[in-house]
């Protein structure tokens with residue numbers, strides 16, 4: 169039976185595509201009007217733009233066949249709420265509630281299930297894409313629009329916007345049992361990761377806390393739990409990794425274990441302080457609230473100005489990078505020695521081989537994502553982007569690839585080589601010949 173949400177979908181998608189066409193003709197704002205974004209490039213938020221907030225419904229769930237149809241701008245918390253009652257969840261649920269399904273394809277999404285299921289786009293079966301001319305095409309891995317399907321991952325809205333996606337789901341159970349193993353040696357940590365790729369687990373991720381302090385967490389769905397931990401208020405999940413050997417969470421809380429403290433970035437806002445946590449309350453503790461605070465800070469340049477007055481400069485290093493398993497230890501050692509940001513999130517990923525994404529080619533059959541998000545402060549005159557460039561050059565030297573959601577400094581030639589420049593131009597010629605949706609390099613790389 170068609171749900172009410174499914175009945176309204178065509179109207180909402182058409183309205184979005186019409187607004188997109190109008191904006192591309194220069195008669196509107198060509199930017200998604202949605203409450204939040206997980207891009208760490210400052211951008212204007214003026215409440216105008218394409219009607220993305222309408223396209224946020226779960227349309228249909230077929231648990232037996234293992235898929236769900238969702239609208240392109242649905243945030244993952246709504247997507248999960250819509251699938252859990254059917255006993256299933258998207259195979260890859262990125263850790264922050266406000267990340268949308270379409271955004272995670274266009275900007276690359278990952279989670280602790282990625283060691284088995286790959287990146288978000290590898291779990292997509294079909295995509296309806298609104299193009300600059302206002303038409304909507306349905307793309308799959310092997311139909312007439314397979315070229316568009318393959319090029320959507322890492323396209324950042326420059327080819328079109330996904331209005332509906334059919335995503336693969338996995339069965340869930342009520343609880344998740346987590347085991348934490350601690351390591352002092354980087355070699356032992358990566359040897360354990362290599363073994364864990366073949367383990368009979370549902371989730372696998374880790375954290376580097378210091379050069380001699382690594383934790384690898386494996387987790388599995390279970391039907392019953394002797395007790396459950398609550399990391400949505402006074403207790404902090406990432407700290408538990410160093411304190412416990414095992415743990416139980418509800419499946420819902422496990423999916424959002426990193427959201428309450430934005431991994432560990434809540435500490436930069438003082439939100440690990442027990443008194444402030446109580447004052448903020450359970451509802452505010454989460455990535456949505458921190459993002460709003462962070463945007464206000466970046467709009468008013470509060471911290472930056474205070475630090476400048478005190479004689480300090482700052483550089484934000486907010487990056488996710490993927491390295492082949494073989495060179496991942498070398499990368500992490502370089503990162504720890506030359507940048508020194510801790511903690512670092514470590515997430516093993518398998519290239520499932522199901523989707524070749526020319527704009528974001530997998531660096532190896534098995535690789536490791538490192539996520540590090542912090543600000544370095546210094547009182548010497550480093551050139552702009554000094555530390556981010558070091559990260560980029562280590563990634564290139566070691567055969568990896570970097571996500572593009574924050575600052576990048578690649579030359580056009582390097583960028584073309586790494587992110588499928590020829591394929592991109594071919595697809596662009598077919599689907600956006602007038603370049604109305606902008607150019608990927610111009611959008612993602614900070615002007616020099």
Ligand SMILES: Cc1cc2nc3c(=O)[nH]c(=O)nc-3n(C[C@H](O)[C@H](O)[C@H](O)COP(=O)(O)OP(=O)(O)OC[C@H]3O[C@@H](n4cnc5c(N)ncnc54)[C@H](O)[C@@H]3O)c2cc1C
Nearest residue numbers: 205206207240262268270271274275277278324325329330
């Ligand atoms: C601090 C930080 C931590 C992160 N951590 C994680 C993580 O743990 N796991 C993870 O998977 N990812 C993570 N990301 C990356 C995140 O998934 C990507 O940045 C993603 O693109 C954000 O999606 P969004 O829905 O917020 O989209 P937005 O930020 O709104 O948009 C991102 C880009 O995608 C385009 N876009 C948005 N919707 C669509 C659509 N429907 N069709 C086509 N293009 C579209 C936009 O035009 C824009 O260029 C992190 C990012 C940051 C900044």
